[in-house]
Amino acid sequence: MTAIIRLALQSLANRKTTALLTLLTVAISVTLLLGVERVRTQAKSSFANTISGTDLIVGSRSGQVNLLLYSVFRIGNATNNIDWQSYQEIANHRSVRWAIPISLGDSHKGFRVVGTTGAYFEHFRYGQKQPLEFNEGNKFNTLFETVIGSEVAKKLNYKIGDEIIIAHGISDQSFNRHDNLPFKIVGVLAPTGTPVDSSVHVSLEAIEAIHVGWESGANLGASPSAEVLKQQQFEPKQITAFMVGLNSKIQTFALQRYINTYPKEPLSAIMPGIALHELWGMMSIAEQALLAVSGFVVIAGLLGMLTSLLTSLNERRREMAILRAMGAKPSHIFFLLTSEAAALTAVGILLGTTLLYSMLFFAQPLIQEHFGLLISITPLTSHELMLLCLVQLAGMVVGLVPAIRAYQHSLSDGMTIKV
Structure with missing residues (x-):
């Protein structure tokens, strides 16, 4: 067997060009397989880690997916607002360690404006907390200051000290802008790969201040100047939702039940992890599509190897016949060709894996910067190792096709081939 394996390696060495092209085909398919798999798993992980360390999200009575979409992903709008007094009562509950109020409804050039407090920057967590x-x-710190996400800064080319104008509602039009009340940028957040990157953050008091003189989305009169507003004290009347961190996880269900049956107004409290899982389940078609792409990539690579082996087999029929004439058994010929296929697949897997890590090393910062997706450079997972084992097995199975054909060729057929 050792002699046949050595013969297989020497045969591949004599067909360098064909072997290299086959190796390249297998390597690229393995790189794409692992790459797509990494993107799929990391995208799912990134999605699940959009919010972390938050025990409950509270909003007006609605479905948990809808509440998650507008409070975390800034998609859509709330069915109703929450009274500020209700928020304070729940935030001061003995089970609550911290609470982050958020107020949505305004925008800036397509980016959602989030009204909140300093607790947002202190307690909000994403990823692995x-x-x-x-x-x-x-x-x-003051009324007309704002903190913007990294995506806002990059897309609009903003920097510290620039002034921005907030518009009433989601559409940013000249007639609904708060033109006389510019906000000064005092902070730019680091990239997170979450909707935070595409958000403009201001204080809840600022949200109240800029809407003085507005009613039902319309400016009913001249708005006071910034100097006048800075002299006044503002307290929110309503907020859109709030996030809650508890003193103990054990208290989660008790507080959730208390909020869901809150007597003063209809509220919903959801656990973000469960809601994220439900939302991802609704988007599972995208994950299945990526899995299908991975499968077709490997099939294409293996078919390329099969084509190469079958093509070279027709050119090697005299070689096979000479080996048979020198005493090689049909089983030896069979093992020779399956060994070549196994060796090509194994080296292709090794080369493809090396190529993947090389690409990740250089492309990881660019992918995170442009797409907000962090693809970790970690050792191969057990799932990825299983996929590579399946590729190796499939490569050996593919090698059976030319091996069986060579096994069936007779000695006289091989010796009578015209050159």
Whole structure:
């Protein structure tokens, strides 16, 4: 057997060009397989880690997916607002360690404006309970200051000290802008790969201040100047939703039941992990599509190898016949060709894996910067190793086709081939 394996390697060495092309085909298919698999799993992980460390999200009575969409992903609108007094009562509940109020409804050039408090920058977590960090500046301290996400800064080319105008509602038109009340950028958040990157953050008091003189989305009169508004004290009347962190996980269900049966107004409290799982289930078609792409990529690579082996087999029929004439058994010929296929697949897997890690090393920062997706450079997972084992097995199975054909060729057929 050792002699046949050595013969297989020497045969491949004599057909360098064909062997290299076959190796390249297998390597690229393995790189794409692992790459798509990494993107699929990391995208799912990133989606699940959009919010972390938050025990409950509270909003007006609605379905948990809808509440998750507008409170975390800034998609859509709430069915109703929450009274500020209700928020304070729940935030001061003995089970609550911290609470982050958020107010939605305004925008800036297509980016949602989030009204909140300093607790947002202190307690909000994403990923593996990672805190928000600043690329530049710090959180807002005065009425007309704002902190923007990394995507806002990059797309609009903003920097610390620039002034921006907030528009009433989601559409940013000249007639619904708060033109006389510009906000000064005092902080730019570091990229998170979450909707935070595409958000403009201001204080809840600022949300109240800019709507003085507005009613039902219309400016009913001249709005006071910024100097006049800075002299006044503002307290929110309503908020859109709020996030809650508890003193103990054991208290989660008890507080959720208390909020869901809150007597003063209809509220819903959801656990973000469960809601994220439900939302991902609704988007499972995308995951299945990526899995299908992975499968077709490997099939294409293996078919390329099969084509190469079958093509070379027709050119090697005299070689096979000479080996038979020198005493090689049909089983030896069979093992020779299956060994070549196994060796090509194994080296292709090794080369493809190396190529993947090389590409990740250089492309990881660019992918995170442009797409907000962090693809970790970690050792192969058990699932990925299983996929590679399946590719190796499939490569050996593919090698059976030319091996069986060579096994069936007779000695006289091989010796009578015209050159």
